[in-house]
Structures are given as C-alpha cells and as structure tokens.
Amino acid sequence: MLIRQTSLTANIVQFCRYLRQHDFTMGVEEESLALNALKHIDYRSRDVFKQALRAVLCRSRSQVSAFDQLFADYWKELEKAVDAKTVQKEKKEPKPMQQQAQAFKALKSWLHGNKTDETETTAAYSLHESLSRKDFSMVAPDELPELTQYLKALAKRLAAHTNRRYRADAGGNKPDLRKTLRNNMRRGGELLQLAWRKRKPNRTRLVLLCDVSQSMELYTSFLLQFMYGFQQAYSRTQTFAFGTTLQEITPVLAKNDFATAMRKISSQNQGWSGGTRIGTCLMHFVSQYGKRLINKKTVVIILSDGWDQGDTSVIPESMGWLKTHSRKIIWLNPLAGFDRYQPDTAGMQAALPYIHVLAPVHNLQSLRRLAQYL
Amino acid sequence: MNIKLDDIKSMLSTQGYITDERVAMSVYLSLQLEKPLLIEGPAGVGKTEIAKVMARALETDLIRLQCYEGLDATHALYEWNYQRQLLHLKMTEHGKQSLEEREKTIFSDSFLMKRPLLQAITHHKKPVLLIDEIDRSDEEFESFLLEVLSDWQITIPETGTILATHIPQVILTGNRTRELSEALRRRCLYLYIDYPGFEKEWLIVKTRLPDMDAKLATEICNFMQALRQMQLEKTPGVSETLDWALALSGLHIDHLDKTIIEQTLGVVLKDWRDTRQVQLSLSELMEKTGVISKLVNT
Numbered sequence: 139m140l141i142r143q144t145s146l147t148a149n150i151v152q153f154c155r156y157l158r159q160h161d162f163t164m165g166v167e168e169e170s171l172a173l174n175a176l177k178h179i180d181y182r183s184r185d186v187f188k189q190a191l192r193a194v195l196c197r198s199r200s201q202v203s204a205f206d207q208l209f210a211d212y213w214k215e216l217e218k219a220v221d222a223k224t225v226q227k228e229k230k231e232p233k234p235m236q237q238q239a240q241a242f243k244a245l246k247s248w249l250h251g252n253k254t255d256e257t258e259t260t261a262a263y264s265l266h267e268s269l270s271r272k273d274f275s276m277v278a279p280d281e282l283p284e285l286t287q288y289l290k291a292l293a294k295r296l297a298a299h300t301n302r303r304y305r306a307d308a309g310g311n312k313p314d315l316r317k318t319l320r321n322n323m324r325r326g327g328e329l330l331q332l333a334w335r336k337r338k339p340n341r342t343r344l345v346l347l348c349d350v351s352q353s354m355e356l357y358t359s360f361l362l363q364f365m366y367g368f369q370q371a372y373s374r375t376q377t378f379a380f381g382t383t384l385q386e387i388t389p390v391l392a393k394n395d396f397a398t399a400m401r402k403i404s405s406q407n408q409g410w411s412g413g414t415r416i417g418t419c420l421m422h423f424v425s426q427y428g429k430r431l432i433n434k435k436t437v438v439i440i441l442s443d444g445w446d447q448g449d450t451s452v453i454p455e456s457m458g459w460l461k462t463h464s465r466k467i468i469w470l471n472p473l474a475g476f477d478r479y480q481p482d483t484a485g486m487q488a489a490l491p492y493i494h495v496l497a498p499v500h501n502l503q504s505l506r507r508l509a510q511y512l
Numbered sequence: 513m514n515i516k517l518d519d520i521k522s523m524l525s526t527q528g529y530i531t532d533e534r535v536a537m538s539v540y541l542s543l544q545l546e547k548p549l550l551i552e553g554p555a556g557v558g559k560t561e562i563a564k565v566m567a568r569a570l571e572t573d574l575i576r577l578q579c580y581e582g583l584d585a586t587h588a589l590y591e592w593n594y595q596r597q598l599l600h601l602k603m604t605e606h607g608k609q610s611l612e613e614r615e616k617t618i619f620s621d622s623f624l625m626k627r628p629l630l631q632a633i634t635h636h637k638k639p640v641l642l643i644d645e646i647d648r649s650d651e652e653f654e655s656f657l658l659e660v661l662s663d664w665q666i667t668i669p670e671t672g673t674i675l676a677t678h679i680p681q682v683i684l685t686g687n688r689t690r691e692l693s694e695a696l697r698r699r700c701l702y703l704y705i706d707y708p709g710f711e712k713e714w715l716i717v718k719t720r721l722p723d724m725d726a727k728l729a730t731e732i733c734n735f736m737q738a739l740r741q742m743q744l745e746k747t748p749g750v751s752e753t754l755d756w757a758l759a760l761s762g763l764h765i766d767h768l769d770k771t772i773i774e775q776t777l778g779v780v781l782k783d784w785r786d787t788r789q790v791q792l793s794l795s796e797l798m799e800k801t802g803v804i805s806k807l808v809n810t
Contacts, residue, residue, distance in 0.1 A: 163698060171545065178544040179517065179537075186517070189537040194545075197697040199552060199688075199704045303584055303652075315594040320670070323615045329598075434650060434690065462691045 156212050292509055293372035303338045310336030344375040349442030351381040351414035357472045366391050380419035381412050415448030416485045420456035436464045443473050444486030457492035468511050470499035523569035530716045538703040548682035553705035556749015559685040563642040576642045577628035579649035590630045593623050619670040633676035640681045647686035710737050717757050724761055731768045732757050734801040745783040752780045
C-alpha cells in the first residue's frame, strides 16, 4: 500500500525529518536504524510497519504518545499526494511545511496575544503594588544572631553529607588496598607504605526561592533574615526573590552586612509586596537558571504561602521539571504552622504532587525542624 | 540472528508473559539490531520480567546489575581480591620467583573478582544483561555506563584491555525517578509499559493462576483497576494483583466482600496513608466495582 510510485527509503528519511520538526531527536543514526529495522520485518503490513518505526524512533514517553498521531498525519497526506498522481518531489511532504506554517502562525499569535495580555496584567498588578518602600529595619536586631548561628549549624550538616564514592587522600581514614599493593610491589611486596582514601564530600547545593509578595508581607522581615542567614552560612546557596517577577539576590546577600544588604535590596525593589505569579516565576526560573543550577545534588527550598494571582496551570510543568531534576523540593509555608491549615490555595494545590516535604516556617522552632528534611 | 517476530511472541507467551504487539516488536528489533532496550514504566508492570523471559527464550544466562545511588566501578565492573593477593605475596615471600613474576601472578585473572558488567562481556555465550533501575544510579555512573555500552571493552590498568567476547543483549529499566540523559536514550530502543487495562490484567491473572475462579478474577481485576484511578502514594502494579489473587485463592474465597478486602488490603497497598484512604472510601469503591462486574457478567 505504501510502496506505490514512491521510494520507501526516501519516505522514511522524510518521515524522520518530519518527526524532527516535532521535537524528536533525529540524526543520521536514527534514520539508518529505521531503514535497518525494515530488513527484519514484514513492512507490507501497515501495523507492523508502524510498530517497528515506533519501537526504533521513540526515545521517551512523551514521544511514544505523540507518535501515533504524527505517523497517521504523515502517511495520510503522503497517500493523498500519491493518489492525486501529483508525485512531484516537493509534493511528497506538503504536511510538514503546512504544519510548520501553522505552528509558526500559532506561535506568532500566541506571542502576540500573550504580550498584550502580559502588559495588561502587570499593569493591573502594579495598582496593588504598594510602592511605599518597605522599611526592613523592622527586623528585631536581637533575633538575627540566634538565627544565623542556627543556620550555620544547619549548613555544617549540609556540608558534611558524604558521598558514597571514595577518592584518594593522604589524610583519609580508609586504607586504599589497590593503591597500597601497587605502590609496594616495587619494594618486594612488603607493605611499608599505606595509601589512604576517604569519602568524597557530597556538595549539596541549595536554591532558595522566596515569595516576597503582599500576602507574605507579615513574614517578609523574617524571610529576609532567613535568606541572609542561609547565604552567609552556606556559600553554595543561590537565592531568588519572586513576586510578580523573579530576581536573583545572591550577590547582594553574599557580599554585604545585613543592614547594607537590606538597604540595597529595598532600594532596588519597589515592586515588592505586590501580587504573586508563582507559576510564571517558576517557569522563568526553570528556563533561565534550571539547567545551570539544578542537578541531583540540589535541594530546592520554596518559601511561599501558595497564593497565586497568575495562571496556576503552568505550575505543574515547572514543578514537574524541578522534581525530576533536583534531589528534593521542600516547600516552606508560613501558614502551615496553623493547626487548621489546609493546602487549598490554587497554587498550593497545583504544586502539591511535586513536593517532597511541605513544612511550616513561621518561627525559629519550625526552622529547627528543617534540619531533619535536608 | 534467525528469530522471527512470531517466535518472540510465542516465546513470551509460553513463558507466561502476556504481552502486546508493542512489547514483542521492541524486543524483536532490539535483538535483531543488537541495540540495548530501555524500558520505562511504573513499578510492578513486569519490566524486569521481560529480561528474564528473554534470557529463558534465548536459552542463555541472565546477568543482573542492580543500580543504586553511589554505585561505582568497583561494584559494577571488577575489583581485585586484596586478601588473596596479600596472602599470595606472603606465601611466595621466600620463593624463587622474581618480583616481576610475582606481580604478574597477583594481577592475573584468578585474583580478579568479576562484577556484572565484566562478567557480561567475558561470558562464554551471549548473555542477557539486565541493568535494573538505572535511574537510581547517579549521573557519574550513567556516563560511565555509556562508555561501556558503546565500546564494549574494559580497560584494567594492571593487565590491559579486555574486549567483549560476545556483545550482550542489554535491557535497562527505570521508573522515571530521574530523567535519563539524552545520550543514553539515543543509544537504546525505547519502550514504555503502562499498567494493563482490564482485559489484559484479567488474562494475566488467568494465565498465571489457571485454577482461579473466573468470577473472582473479574472482581479482583475490577477492584485493581478502580484502585489505580485513585490518587495513591504507591499505585499497586500487576505483581500486587497476582499476590492478592494468590492470597485470596489460598484462603478459598470465591467472591470479594468488604471484610475480606479490609483484611487482605496489606497485600495490595504498601503505604499506610494509602491504606487509610482506601479504607475510608471502600464502600464507594465496592459499589463502583460491583456495578462493573455485573455489567461484565450479563
């Protein structure tokens, strides 16, 4: 059915290119693999043919689920083209071009539509944004040393997390027998000089994402202490603040004393204590910083009450990405400290399936409990 | 290799594995094209089983490497038997052998402890190598594995490079706790196995437990299907279905009722939150499955 006047080989290569336009990883290797597979199957049966191509060309679950539709689209269009007896080369794959044009159009309108939408919403948000600069000096100065001290202890624990791998180290505590033997063979096999090894330290990286919107206002001073303390105590920390937009504040926190850091932050951020768009900010984080900062040694700590005025439907995507790529996601919610708290805000609901730990953080005591999750 | 697609299907089914066309095609092509097969899917849907079946079908050995975080070359490839080496050195201390000879002896095959990967490439017959739960290992091991999978040779500094005598048939499994690298994916054929639908699950139960009462099997499968619709911490797989079916038939029970389910729920659910949640909504679940089973019977 498929082999009429067209060459099967050419069509498979074309099909591979069609798939490539739909986010499949396709190289020459995949194309030749697909052609090779044909040697082993009865490709006159459409089902067998399809299954074989699917088995060879898909690389992930999402591709498996997209494959059937793409396959149907491509070959239907191809048959039409053949039946119409217009077997021109270019005519063979009218679909991809069309598809691409459509996708491009959709993309264009999406970009366009979204853009206007975005300016509108931010304009709306800025109405609520209290432009009065926050006076961060409200932080009780006597609380700070205690917090910092505690966070330092926590940081020590994080740094002490050991890996299961070993590396050679003269000051290590385990004998490295392989090296010992090899070193001492020269001396006639008498073990005079011992070689040592020790466990590699596991470098946990922390990413703090702090909600500084209006709904979190009561806790902002506390959160700033928290962020500052963490940044000071543990250098492998990256700190981000988000409200309507996301902003990295690592350098400010790391390089200044508390008072200066607060002054700098408050002078830079007129937009704080406004609305929240968790989903958009998380997306921004994932696309901008995700690849660089997140790996299996990263613990992500999100501090937020989960109130989201933006579109919560984008939360699953970014949270899902974070979940598969990071070691752990800890969501600290100041409201969770209340007895009758239910995580029922839309943002919280959307994020819940992806969180490893949901814990309260509203006072020092709750913070002490944080150690057990890290 | 002279194996036909239909042979694979019948091999899988004679070994008690109810399969669909997709599984058979993937297994077949991975054999024909000599490519590793990466199988993903939730726990308990028989991913590991495929490797076992494949080994039995090909009449070869199955070598298994279980992955975990921190798995490294000494556990995956080889390690020298230090105790033996030291003993040997002591014993030959006053012998006539020169130092070089003694060194050569202690770094020879008999002092080498072969771990799964080395075993697989030096095996006397093409084996099936099962690398189980690859997503549990870390990225360092993944890239190391990538190297072995492409070169099929292992270099031991003390003795030299060992080339594979036969390229093993590799099966990797994972349940998506971590995203695997694109490079590893591109080396493999990919197969996703989901929880089976009602018909397939029923068939599995009937095949594995032929003496099972058909009505009870229907009830069990209906209940399991409904259970998987719920938001559970650990969704039960086919292995749980089989365990449960076995337990129930062992108790000589011919139909499900609330007490029986409550008493035997521990076979199916392995998380206390799930157990509590299911207990709370048991009547509702019973009603749901009861209605379905009536429909099936009429």
